[in-house]
Amino acid sequence: MPAAAFFSAALPPPSRTLSRRLVVSRAAAAAASASASSSSGWQGGGGVEFQGKVGFLGLGIMGAPMASNLIKAGCDVTVWNRTKSKCDPLLSLGAKYEPTPAQVASSCDVTFAMLADPQSAAEVACGSSGAAEGLAPGKGYVDVSTVDGATSKLIGERITSTGASFLEAPVSGSKKPAEDGLLIFLTAGDESLYKRVAPLLDVMGKSRFYLGDVGNGAAMKLVVNMVMGSMMVSFSEGLLLSEKVGLDPNTLVEVISQGAISAPMFSLKGPSMVKAAYPPAFPLKHQQKDLRLALALAESVSQSIPTVAAANELYKAAKSLGLSDHDFSAVIEALKAKVQSQSSQ
Ligand SMILES: NC(=O)C1=CN([C@@H]2O[C@H](COP(=O)(O)OP(=O)(O)OC[C@H]3O[C@@H](n4cnc5c(N)ncnc54)[C@H](OP(=O)(O)O)[C@@H]3O)[C@@H](O)[C@H]2O)C=CC1
Numbered sequence: 001m002p003a004a005a006f007f008s009a010a011l012p013p014p015s016r017t018l019s020r021r022l023v024v025s026r027a028a029a030a031a032a033s034a035s036a037s038s039s040s041g042w043q044g045g046g047g048v049e050f051q052g053k054v055g056f057l058g059l060g061i062m063g064a065p066m067a068s069n070l071i072k073a074g075c076d077v078t079v080w081n082r083t084k085s086k087c088d089p090l091l092s093l094g095a096k097y098e099p100t101p102a103q104v105a106s107s108c109d110v111t112f113a114m115l116a117d118p119q120s121a122a123e124v125a126c127g128s129s130g131a132a133e134g135l136a137p138g139k140g141y142v143d144v145s146t147v148d149g150a151t152s153k154l155i156g157e158r159i160t161s162t163g164a165s166f167l168e169a170p171v172s173g174s175k176k177p178a179e180d181g182l183l184i185f186l187t188a189g190d191e192s193l194y195k196r197v198a199p200l201l202d203v204m205g206k207s208r209f210y211l212g213d214v215g216n217g218a219a220m221k222l223v224v225n226m227v228m229g230s231m232m233v234s235f236s237e238g239l240l241l242s243e244k245v246g247l248d249p250n251t252l253v254e255v256i257s258q259g260a261i262s263a264p265m266f267s268l269k270g271p272s273m274v275k276a277a278y279p280p281a282f283p284l285k286h287q288q289k290d291l292r293l294a295l296a297l298a299e300s301v302s303q304s305i306p307t308v309a310a311a312n313e314l315y316k317a318a319k320s321l322g323l324s325d326h327d328f329s330a331v332i333e334a335l336k337a338k339v340q341s342q343s344s345q
C-alpha cells in the first residue's frame, strides 16, 4: 500500500478546524498592512497597528526579549514577574509595572503570559490575584507558554468565564529568535482576538499559524518539540561516537551542516557542545517537560513514540545530574555519564 494510502486508511480525517488553518508570514503581513494603511489604516506611535495597552506576565529567557520588542516598537506595555527584579530592564526601557497579574490584566486591553510550565501558567492565569481576576468583557488574554492542551483549555475556560477572549499562542524559536523578533506563533482559540493581536505577534515573530480550537496550538508545539528533543539526542550520540572512533567532532558538525540533515540547531549548538559549554537558551528542564507532555499527548491517541520515550529518559538523567537550568544540549553529558558507567563495568 502506498504511504499516502496507508496514512489515509490509518488516521481519522483531519478536523475542520485544522484544515482551515491560516498561515501568515511577516512579509505577507507587512504587504497587507502597507496596502491597508495607504487607504484607511491607523498606526500607533511606534508604527504598530494596535490600539490599546499591552500587559506582559513572565519575564524569563523568552518573555523579557518579547516584551522588550513590543516596547521598542512603541507599544504601551505593563509588566509583572514573580521575581520583581527581572522587571527592572524593561522598566528602564519605558514599561510600567503592576504588582499582581490581576492588576496588569485590569489595566491593559490585552495581556500576554510567558510562563515556565502548565502549573505556573494556570497559577498566574487562574490563581489568587491571577490575571482572570482583572479581566472583563472586551479584554484579551494570550498565553504564549508551552503547556498541554488540557491546561490550555482550563485556562481558556476560566478566562472566557470573565467575558474576556482567550488565545493560546505557544512559540517555536528560542532566545535569539525572541531577541530578533523572529518567533513562529502557533495560535488557536478566539479568532477575532487572533486578528486583533496580529500586529503585536508580527512585532515579536516572523510568522503565525492559526490552527482552530484551543488545544491545537499546544499540540502542534509539543509535536515540534518532541522532534527537536529527539534530534538533539541523536546529534549528541553522533558527536560522542565520532570522537570515540578517532574523528574530530568539529568536522562532523561541518559535514552535517553541508548535507541534507543540516539544521540551524546543529550548527548553532554543535561547536559549544564540543567544548562542553551549555549557556541556557532553551533550559533542559523545559525540554524534558515538553517530552513528558508529548508522551501524554501520544498516549491520548494510543500512538507509540519509542524514540521520544528513550530521549525523555536521557533528559531525566541529565536533570538528576543537576543540569536542569543548562541549555538542553547538555543532554550530551547524560550520555557521556552512561557511556562511562558502561565502560567501567
Ligand atoms: N527558552 C526557549 O528557547 C523557549 C521556551 N519556550 C517555552 O516558553 C516558556 C518560558 O520559557 P523561558 O522563558 O525559557 O523560561 P524561564 O525559565 O527563563 O522563565 C520562566 C518564567 O516563568 C516564571 N515562573 C515560573 N514558575 C512560576 C510560578 N509558580 N509563578 C509565577 N511565575 C513563575 C518565571 O518567574 P521567575 O523569574 O520568578 O522565576 C519566569 O518569568 C516555557 O513554557 C518554555 O517551554 C518556548 C520556546 C522557546
Ligand SMILES: O=CC(=O)O
Binding pocket: 171, 172, 173, 174, 225, 282
Ligand atoms: O521550545 C523551544 C524552541 O526552541 O522552540
